[in-house]
Amino acid sequence: MDGPSLPLNVRRLLTTNLVVNRLHMFVNGIAILALFHYRVTTLVRVFKTRETPLLPYLIVLVSEIVLTFLWVLHQAYKWRPVKLEVYPERLPGDEKLPPVDVFVCTADPSKEPSLGVMNTVLSAMALDYPPDKLAVYLQDDGGSYVTLNAVREAWKFARFWVPFRRKYELKFPCPEAYFSAEESAHERFIGSSEFAAEKKIIEKRYAEFQEALGKNSVNASDSVSRDHPPVIEVMTDENGDSNLKEMPLLVYVAREKRPGHPHHFKGGALNVLLRVSAVISNAPYFMVLDCDMYCNDPSSVRQTMCFYLDPKVSPQIAWVQFPQKFRNLSKHDIYGGSLHHLYRIRQGLDGLRGPQIYGCNFVMKREAIYGTDKIQKEIDLNQLKKSFGSSNEFIKSIFKNYKPLLPEDRKPSAALQKELQLLASCTYDNGTQWEKEANTMVVWPNANSHHSSDLSTLRHSSVPEEVSDPYFIAFAFVFLSPQLKHVQEVVSFGDSLWTLLYELRVWMMKSGACYFFALMNAFLHKLGLHEANFSLTSKVVDDEQTRRYEQGIYDFQVSPLLLNPLCSLYILNLATLILGIPRIFHAGDQFFAQAFLSFFGVIVNYHLLEGMFLRKDNGRIAPSVTLLSVAISAIILCCGSLLLIY
Ligand SMILES: O=c1ccn([C@@H]2O[C@H](COP(=O)(O)OP(=O)(O)O[C@H]3O[C@H](CO)[C@@H](O)[C@H](O)[C@H]3O)[C@@H](O)[C@H]2O)c(=O)[nH]1
Ligand SMILES: [Mn+2]
Structure with missing residues (x-):
């Protein structure tokens, strides 16, 4: 056994990258200064002599100031790159692990096919974590019976999948990934005939499950409702004779939707999940997954505990963010879907105060989002109601030692059902502090908000320069050096040179299209001319x-x-x-x-x-x-x- 003194996580400084980055910063910074010197002197001369029109010079100067500003900001990503390492095998025994709630959001079964969504749900249920400490909630913004039926089917299949995954220590908690991955042929028990027999049975059950979902998904788009009361169903066994302790909790939630009530998209959905889960399982940590983001590694939640159970690190962190990894990327990843530029940024952010939140695939402290670490025992109840709304039960859940209301047979009492209806109603947080702060916190579409940091000096040199002019060298340098730095980063990350081109293209396309409209949107929003909007990405x-x-x-x-x-x-x-x-x-x-x-x-x-x-x-x-x-x-x-x- 490893002794208790061994660290759960280690932060390794990437020294070579650090030196290269800082050298580049220094040299490139000097070249940019030279460029500005040239600009200003030329501008003064042109201003005096009026030999050529002034305006183009001014436009270029302004864009260069903006680009330089961005460049300076981006250097933070490179200042102190580190690599985080975790040792889940050193974690204390299962009895000492804290409970975790998993939140999965879905919105429309015609754009987000049930099979994919249920695979995400199943992957979370099959995580390598004590089942009595794991609760999976699916929030259905479509309020659709197609999704509800699919969850019931998923529960039935999970009764076989979850123990099977655990028994044979499969590396893929997601059935779809497991059955389609070539690596599954190298699993630990591959030689065992018992395993082979059981695998065959599971495969058959999965095929049946798929078929059931297929039949169930007819008329998926008609099943979506935007006007319905809250529906909350905790999955359990009808006959009640089986051992539920071996299965994580699975809960279907469809919050109340009424026309004319703003629902705040995914942010609103997560708020409802926080409240509903508080009175059902109330885990101190929650993981957020989009419906197409299944867990890729059974140990992922354990990995986060390597930070949360480290007394030195834990008080300083509110969330642990996983990278998003995409399956089925083509050899030429033309859209930069591997998101490796974000991985590179992350190494820098890890060396500062940690990464931003990407919107999903993170594990967060409930306390951090409630802001309750500041609450003192004597606080006035009315004060709390202003923040957390009118439910006494929800407010009780904030305090330590609260025991959630769900009984062991997982059948909610009438009192719990009443509370759940209140907590999932669309008017619950009206007028509360929560409504003002939390809804906007999660709702902002944050996809595409990351710049490819390496490229922002790309367009620096763009006005007449003679090759023979000494300043030409500075211009050429400011153009070339970020390109070369980009090469160094891509290559040292182990990517092919094609990645360079594709990342450059994606960056240019985003700049010319997405950022342009994002800017317009932001202006219109500030002027009150535009409402935040969100259109669901189709996963078909x-x-x-x-x-x-x-x-x-x-x-x-x-x-x-x-x-x-x-x-x-x-x-x-x-x-x-x-x-x-x-x-x-x-x-x-x-x-x-x-x-x-x-x-x-x-x-x-x-x-x-x-x-x-x-x-x-x-x-x-x-x-x-x-x-x-x-x-x-x-x-x-x-x-x-x-x-x-x-
Ligand atoms: O009214 C809504 C709209 C969306 N969703 C869910 O939100 C998730 C993200 O929606 P999607 O259409 O897939 O958005 P993307 O642009 O692909 O997602 C990016 O942007 C989201 C919003 O910031 C982040 O949550 C994601 O993590 C990030 O990948 C999905 O599970 C949806 O089902 C809801 O629950 N309710
Ligand atoms: Mn998505």
């Missing part, structure tokens, strides 16, 4: 799209609104390159840098050119989008020429 697999993705062909079947700015920029860039070529021949190296940057943009984003003009398949950019973009870029080009004249 489209064969044609999958085929294109496998072949590394971009799919442009998205809203034209997103494509227009991107295509207009591309065409603009292409046009200036073509129009500028004769000038390069006349004026020689004076335009080299400009021409090179345009050329770089055209080449990196070649997939847009292809999508607009060369492809014929359904995934191409619609001709109407191309036409509109040509028109927009022509207008910008004309305006630009006018600007240059004055």
